[in-house]
Amino acid sequence: MFNPQRLSIARERRAMSKKGVAEKVGVTPNTIHRYEAGEIAPSDESVERLAAALDFPVSFFCGADIDQPRRDNASFRGLASKSARIMDAALASGAMAYLFDDWVSQKYGRGEPDLPDFGQGQNIAPATAAKLLRQQWRLGDKPIENMVHLLEAKGIRVFSLAENTKDVDAFSVWRDDTPYIFLNRFKSAERSRFDAAHELAHLCLHKHGGSAAEFKNSPIEKEAQAFAGAFLMPESDLRAVVTSTIYSVEDLLPYKKRWRVAAVALAYRLLEIQLIPESRSNSLYVEMSRRGWLKNEPHGIAREQSHIWQQVMDDLRQQGVTKADIARETGVPAPELEALLFGLANMLTIEGSGERTAPRKVDLRLVK
Template structure:
């Protein structure tokens, strides 16, 4: 049976209006609107037609209600991608013990945040991995959302950060820190990020410029895919578990981890593996 909000999510993720989806699927725009409002139930063949036009498996459209973040950007397509990432995170949390959210109190200053996290006076370390170690889930926006700036949101007490795939390594690092400030409720996230990344007492020297040139990757997601691979679960298996195409899954981790990994077997490790991040 079709889940109305799933049809809306898939259509929004593809950046289509009801009229555009109608032209691609052969289903009338009026019927699509009624399906999305739950006023009519489509036949299985119609669900297949809609799924094919949307490039989603039909099972995606009949799965339970998708998660809804507490906030999101104005770009509906990017918000839809965030919903898919939050759903992916929920799947991971059913298999792994991930770091729990551990952020300082709201509006904690950059210096106090560094002190609470026991950072020295040098440049901040890999920001993606630092955030992950404090329970922040970091994902990439798919490349078709490259016009959307990095953003953050909360879902059921878990903070999420979404980075722009087109950003330079320097910009992505700054964006991750700026979104930390947003999660902490700061009114001036740019100033917070600048002070957090490089305290005033530090010299902006060659070593820091070399650091800026690095592409920051995800230690958490790298561990996840490694453990899954060791249990015979490929990224393709993961995508099928989520009722997504592999390209959609790759878009959520683009630049953060290599997912084109070898390995076959039955999907899903047995039991729960404990993942810990050490800095």
């Protein structure tokens, strides 16, 4: 049976309007509207044209409703610059992630998330929340080696975003009691780490917050920024390590390597805890902008990769599972898998011999 909701998700995933789809399919925009509203069902031939226009398999359009992140329960970093179409494309990517994550959860053990709720009117300051979370996770004040690995070890599902949503820095969402973070893998590695900490703030500070639209130009974004800075660069560690005066942008480079953050984020954090005056912070920012560091700064770090999805892909490969197998069983097209899994799905062949071995006993709860 044709499912109109799946047509809406496929169209949003491609960031296309109903008019745009109609032109490709050769029908009127009103026809696409009626398809999605469930008022009429397309013929088999029309479904094939829809599938070709949207680059989804025909089988995707037949099946049960798909769970999908919504604008009213997702937080987008820097929402002010995002159009509704860009947000909807990212949220539709989230629907693909849900399908794949449910499939994985049927095959592998998944632990319960270890994430406190600092919301519900507790009025906990962002820096305090960051310190409390570090205490709960027994991190001390040491620099965090890999944010993606840390989040995964605490039961947070971490996915990457596809290139056609590269204007979205990151977004996060609670799906019932399971937290998800989606990271843009086309930004710098330092920026991605900060985005991960920013979204972590939304998950534990703003679980009971309002709709995504309410995040625009609101204190909520400032709270997430403050949390991210304090979580990645604890004040006590900064004060213990930064013992010499910061005069120039070159003076920031050894310290940015320690905390694995962008120089601009480090300079802002030093200003925040009053280790440098505002005038010095402003001059550093101007100099970094002049040198182009705001887009591409020297001494970049290696991009963080998922450990969970590396384990899963390695196990599936040894079983003889192909991308075509996963696409058929989940309904997620192979290119979407590659986009969501940090490119790790490329470990799998597209097609295989058809012979599959029994799965190994891989327990994702044991990943640290």
